[in-house]
Amino acid sequence: MWSTVHARDVVAAWDVASPERPSRVAGVTMAGFGVHSITAPLRMVPHPGLTLVLEFGAGQPIVDDVAGPRPWGSLVAGLGFGFGGAVLVRGENVECVQVRLSPAIARAVLGVSPADLDGAVVSLDDLWGREAARIRERLGEVSSWEERFALTDALLARRNEAASAIDAEVSWAWHRILAGRGLVRIDALATELGWSRKRLWSRFRSQLGMQPKLAAKLVRFDHAVHRLVAGEGAARVAADGGYADQSHLHRDVVAFTGVTPGTVVDEPFLAVDDTAWPTRAAR
Known part of the structure; x- marks a missing residue:
């Protein structure tokens, strides 16, 4: 599914894609975003899951939190990220696959415990090293969202199977x-x-x-x-x-x-x- 969503006057338009079928990994949901221009910062609202953003567009999201505004590429945001309304996001020409991860599988998929993230945002490069750059390149090479979702799902399934689960x-x-x-x-x-x-x-x-x-x-x-x-x-x-x-x-x-x-x-x-x-x- 591909839709254009107008969010009042804050965002000109978000192009949003949803997978045709659920992930093979329980506790994973995905969506694709194409954000042309965010004319005013958007508030991050906490939700009960971790967020993995795999970006591959011409622009980068800018995250403004307690450390000040910083450009980010692919990133991971911890459980409850944005608590208190203190995190704002803006950017232009941002394209990404966004994944919501159950905290029950986050350690296996990400390779780091949600407790180590402590609700903060970290660069995926710091967690995955060269693998983060490779997935970015592969997402940019394919032409459809379904192919991007399939690539992402295969990556998550492989990482989930190779790591230990929580109690x-x-x-x-x-x-x-x-x-x-x-x-x-x-x-x-x-x-x-x-x-x-x-x-x-x-x-x-x-x-x-x-x-x-x-x-x-x-x-x-x-x-x-x-x-x-x-x-x-x-x-x-x-x-x-x-x-x-x-x-x-x-x-x-x-x-x-x-x-x-x-x-x-x-x-x-x-x-x-x-x-x-x-x-x-x-x-």
Whole structure:
């Protein structure tokens, strides 16, 4: 699928491509982006997955975070990247395959633990060395998005098969949090595993890079904010999403994005999700 998405007046147009079939690697979703010109910086909105950007266009994305604005080529952004609304992105003539990775498979695919990334952004060259340049060249040589998706999927599958996975218990806890849309009690997960609460927190944090309570909060936020973008009322979203009240939802949205629920619904990164990630598969 190939669509052009207009995101208010902030972006002239995003050309967005989605694969015709799901990835062979569970926990992977992909989309292709062609961004002609970002006329004003775009806010990165945290979501419950890591982001791998494989760029091959004439331009490079410019990421503006606590370290200041810097041009990036291919990159990896950690779990919850953009927390607090402090990360902005701009650029011209950027083409890339963007991959969302479940933290449960991120260590195998990336070769680095999500905990080592700690929610930050790093250059793919620093992680993969010459392999990052080779995949960039190959993506630029093919002419269709389906070929690019196939190349990317083969790369991810090969890396995933060659590396060790995280503990099965930690993976189970993550997927329970996802399935419950963040509305799970961490103590209850520990009890089901036969672990102490301290052990679950320690293993989860060391392998996925985030405490389980914050991970559940991020997953809950992700579902709530997409319902807001879809036009649902804040009161209903708060009630259905496990928030104590509408003020509680308001505080969470501000904490994650730096803006209010009334403002976040116009964020271009959220507006494009239904096109780029139409199934919103489990991450």
